[in-house]
Amino acid sequence: MKLISFLRGGVASYGAIQGDRVADFGAIAGPDEHDLVAALRLDAIPALAAEAAFDVPVSEIQLLPVVTTPGKIFCVGHNYETHRQETGRAKVGHPSIFTRFADTLTPHGGPIVRPKSSTSLDYEGELAIVIGKGGRHISEADAMSHVAGFACANDASVRDWQWHTQQFTPGKNFPGTGGLGPWLVTPDEIDDLNAVTVTTRLNGQQVQHASLADLIFPLPTIIAYLSGFTPLSPGDLILTGTPGGVGAKREPPLWMKAGDVVEVEITGVGLLSNTVVDEA
Known part of the structure; x- marks a missing residue:
């Protein structure tokens, strides 16, 4: 469904x-x-x-964004090995977690807004998990039973604001920078999660591509870890990380600009498309 x-x-x-x-x-x-x-x-x-x-x-x-009133939005940083390597990050024993605000979300077909205060707007195609059944201290073995479904996401990043300090929050929370949609696909629609691929295209050119088999921390591990420090509730979103190929690590950097069309396609889930606009 x-x-x-x-x-x-x-x-x-x-x-x-x-x-x-x-x-x-x-x-x-x-x-x-x-x-x-x-x-x-x-x-x-x-x-x-x-x-x-x-x-x-x-x-x-x-x-609209498929979830319009999420209580919590969690994002996992550097969760594909290709992205960890291109950023030069050390291997870690636990997921890197940061948060988004609900008012950053924009739907399929809606604009991604490049803020006035930056020209360093980057794409990040990701698989989003939507929690369907809440819980605390969820085991990895039981984690997927708490999932309502999956959606395409673009965790677009305002890099210079992200890099002001070691905390990601400012660069991840400008209004209209979090694409989500077009729909939530229920888990029964996907036979093999490891075979699912995440592909990002900018103006038709492929810039990211990887399968979920390349995740450093698999989906059950992420859900169990998050529920270890906070209750998960129906409608909560988890953006599970982006593959290598981000614009910030290209030579020269590849930043999104007004008029660009960015697409995130995930096999078995759908295709999220947004056009970049400048902040009014």
Whole structure:
């Protein structure tokens, strides 16, 4: 199943998509199921999917970030060996974790905004995990049962702000820099996670490509580690790291600029496309 969040007639809703038709779960959900996060928390998706009809043309909706109200957004740094090597980072025994804010997210087809205060805007194609079942001290063996699904993400980075200190937070939290979408794909749609590949293209040119088999810390390890220090809740997002090939490590550096089109394609998940604009 492919789950989406969207605007229909100016009203925010959520549902599922098949081809060019949408099932509007929000139109039939109870008052406590006002968005996808609430529906995940209440485990309402199966019943809504059984009841809803795919009777809304996709032309009548405008996509939103697939999760519009995440309580927490975690990002994992240097989690592909190719990216660790190109940055010269030492091998570590635990994942490097930083956070994003919800107001940084932008949907499929929406703009990625290059801020006025920087020209060093970089792409980072990533697989995003959406938590479906909350928990604390989750074991690696049980971790994937807490996953609602997967989405494409672009953890775009304002590098000069990221490099002000050893902390990544400023460079990762400019508004409109976190692409997420176009939808959430439920785990049953993917047979072999290790065979899934993450590819980033800038203006049609491939700039990143790797499989999840190249992750330093696999998905269950990340989920278990995060739940070891904080509770995970339905709708929380985990961006699992970016492959080598980032613009900052090219000679000369390859920065995104207004008018560029950046795509993140993940096999079995989908294709996220955003156009870069300058901050107004």
